[in-house]
Amino acid sequence: MTAQASLEQIRADVGRRKLFDKLFVVVGMLVMFSALLVLAVLFIDLVQKGAPRLNLDFLTQFPSRKPERAGILSAWVGTSLIMLTTAAITMPVGVAAAIYLEEYAPKNWVTAIIEINVTNLAGVPSIIYGLLALGLFVYQFNLGQTILTAGLTLSLLILPIVIVATREALRAVPRPIREAAYALGATRWEVTAHHVLPYSMGGILTGMIIGLSRAIGETAPLITIGALSFIAFLPQSPVTGEFPFLSFAWLKDAFTAMPIQMFNWVSRPDPRFQINAAAAGAILLGMTLLMNGVAIWLRYRYRKRINW
Amino acid sequence: MTGTVPGLAYRKLRDRVIETLLLGAALVAVFTTLAIVVVLVRESLPFFEHVSLRDFLTDTMWTPLFADARYGIMPLVAGTMVTTLVALAVAIPCGTLIAIYLSEFAPHRLREIIKPALELLGAVPTVVYGYFALMMVTPFLQKLIPGLPGFNMLSAGLVIGIMIIPYVASVSEDAMRAVPTYMREGSYAMGATRFQTATRVVVPGAMSGIAAAYILGISRAVGETMVVAVAAGLQPNLTWNPTEPAATITAFIVQVSLGDLPHDSIGYQSIFAAGLVLMLMTLVFNIAGFTLTRRFRQAY
Numbered sequence: 001m002t003a004q005a006s007l008e009q010i011r012a013d014v015g016r017r018k019l020f021d022k023l024f025v026v027v028g029m030l031v032m033f034s035a036l037l038v039l040a041v042l043f044i045d046l047v048q049k050g051a052p053r054l055n056l057d058f059l060t061q062f063p064s065r066k067p068e069r070a071g072i073l074s075a076w077v078g079t080s081l082i083m084l085t086t087a088a089i090t091m092p093v094g095v096a097a098a099i100y101l102e103e104y105a106p107k108n109w110v111t112a113i114i115e116i117n118v119t120n121l122a123g124v125p126s127i128i129y130g131l132l133a134l135g136l137f138v139y140q141f142n143l144g145q146t147i148l149t150a151g152l153t154l155s156l157l158i159l160p161i162v163i164v165a166t167r168e169a170l171r172a173v174p175r176p177i178r179e180a181a182y183a184l185g186a187t188r189w190e191v192t193a194h195h196v197l198p199y200s201m202g203g204i205l206t207g208m209i210i211g212l213s214r215a216i217g218e219t220a221p222l223i224t225i226g227a228l229s230f231i232a233f234l235p236q237s238p239v240t241g242e243f244p245f246l247s248f249a250w251l252k253d254a255f256t257a258m259p260i261q262m263f264n265w266v267s268r269p270d271p272r273f274q275i276n277a278a279a280a281g282a283i284l285l286g287m288t289l290l291m292n293g294v295a296i297w298l299r300y301r302y303r304k305r306i307n308w
Numbered sequence: 309m310t311g312t313v314p315g316l317a318y319r320k321l322r323d324r325v326i327e328t329l330l331l332g333a334a335l336v337a338v339f340t341t342l343a344i345v346v347v348l349v350r351e352s353l354p355f356f357e358h359v360s361l362r363d364f365l366t367d368t369m370w371t372p373l374f375a376d377a378r379y380g381i382m383p384l385v386a387g388t389m390v391t392t393l394v395a396l397a398v399a400i401p402c403g404t405l406i407a408i409y410l411s412e413f414a415p416h417r418l419r420e421i422i423k424p425a426l427e428l429l430g431a432v433p434t435v436v437y438g439y440f441a442l443m444m445v446t447p448f449l450q451k452l453i454p455g456l457p458g459f460n461m462l463s464a465g466l467v468i469g470i471m472i473i474p475y476v477a478s479v480s481e482d483a484m485r486a487v488p489t490y491m492r493e494g495s496y497a498m499g500a501t502r503f504q505t506a507t508r509v510v511v512p513g514a515m516s517g518i519a520a521a522y523i524l525g526i527s528r529a530v531g532e533t534m535v536v537a538v539a540a541g542l543q544p545n546l547t548w549n550p551t552e553p554a555a556t557i558t559a560f561i562v563q564v565s566l567g568d569l570p571h572d573s574i575g576y577q578s579i580f581a582a583g584l585v586l587m588l589m590t591l592v593f594n595i596a597g598f599t600l601t602r603r604f605r606q607a608y
Binding site: 025 | 313319329330332333335336402422428431433434438443470501524531534537558568
């Protein structure tokens with residue numbers, strides 16, 4: 001074998017290997033953009049198919065047996081109230097748990113158990129939370145199939161998401177800020193409340209929005225606790241005419257929600273209901289994408305603005 | 309001066325109270341896990357008094373709501389396994405490819421845009437994915453596979469696969485990026501190309517994280533409910549053929565919940581037994597994942 005031949009061999013070999021590199025870039029881009037294309041196609045298809053129903057009437061009518069008169073009034077009101085309840089429960093509990101784990105927790109077995117549980121709960125299928133709620137909230141605590149039960153269920157479901165996101169946000173605050181505050185005689189809570197929390201607010205908010213965007217589309221746990229799909233009335237109003245102007249009676253009302261309404265329409269054989277399903281899906285998907293968009297934008301903005 | 313700072317005792321007391329409250333919030337996670345176990349076991353005990361464990365595991369029919377009730381969980385487990393395998397057949401190659409591309413090939417700016425965009429794919433409500441499987445993927449597949457029934461596990465599995473791509477891709481990518489740069493540089497210095505470095509240095513180095521990503525994908529797919537409830541049919545069917553309709557464990561729970569069963573009926577208890585099996589399956593995968601992660605862990 002001459003030196004000439006082996007050099008040519010090496011050249012050919014390198015050429016082939018470089019071709020592999022280029023091929024991989026093409027394949028990688030192709031797979032990635034096809035995945036994103038699916039999302040675009042899905043959204044456009046939903047809007048197109050649902051277009052005949054995407055109007056104000058759709059938002060202001062109750063469900064009905066006649067597809068062209070059925071609307072999502074009770075569904076979107078239900079979803080809004082459930083989200084309000086979920087946020088009101090998750091925000092304090094999730095942030096408090098994260099503060100404990102990140103700022104207070106000593107290194108011992110109690111902390112280890114809590115951490116393992118948070119990680120594991122993030123992997124528990126959502127329908128299991130539905131069964132938990134059915135056994136615990138509906139039958140044990142007798143809360144019934146109400147907005148309160150739904151809010152509690154979804155709170156437990158998104159709690160791990162909020163805890164993990166909040167911990168990341170707290171961890172991003174540099175140690176010197178805490179040490180400076182301690183040096184001035186602040187207690188641990190003062191350090192946390194006056195310095196660490198304000199700096200990490202952006203990250204906490206982002207985690208909260210991501211969590212709620214997960215909760216808004218959850219269907220299975222709500223079906224499991226026995227949500228009805230045909231609700232032709234609204235929950236009691238949270239605002240009343242007399243003192244104290246606020247009422248929480250709606251917490252004990254039956255409900256339906258956007259994803260449940262959509263599921264109900266999808267599972268009907270009449271193709272005219274599929275138009276309604278598409279319209280509801282377009283609104284639901286639009287809301288989820290909007291929430292995620294806001295979260296991404298917030299994350300981007302906070303990351304850009306803060307320079308430690 | 310010997311006096312202490314005014315209000316210090318109060319501030320210290322307040323700190324103690326707050327710390328206890330925070331601990332209480334953190335313990336919610338522990339109580340949730342305990343409550344899940346207690347509820348699932350307690351509510352399915354009456355079921356197992358009625359049905360022997362042997363029948364439950366070996367009978368080939370699952371018809372707890374019929375007059376001639378049979379209680380073999382196998383058809384539901386098979387349905388769950390088939391949809392999960394189809395989903396993994398999509399998500400593992402696609403997710404891994406995307407992860408390798410993003411971590412080793414993509415320019416920084418592109419990655420910054422693509423990563424959040426991919427995460428949107430995982431944020432789509434599952435009922436919307438169910439609609440996608442039933443109304444778009446199935447009609448498309450019916451053109452390719454003549455005689456494919458309107459409800460089938462194939463289309464549900466494919467859509468679940470698309471849904472879990474971001475989980476697989478994102479966790480794998482994090483693992484690959486954690487592989488130290490000097491290992492790549494060593495590989496380049498030996499004359500390896502990017503592709504060779506990616507497949508022979510970075511991927512083996514990140515194997516523990518990649519295994520964790522796959523396990524995460526599996527537990528998502530096993531627990532996925534709405535896609536199968538909408539698109540795979542609700543008929544328990546002991547088959548390993550993905551082109552047939554079948555119910556999964558999760559779809560069965562949804563089907564029963566949609567009806568109005570009394571609290572003490574065997575149908576009501578059967579969903580908790582099914583839930584228990586689902587929980588155990590997820591647990592097995594998580595333990596397997598934990599062991600795999602340990603086995604592949606590399607110290608840099």
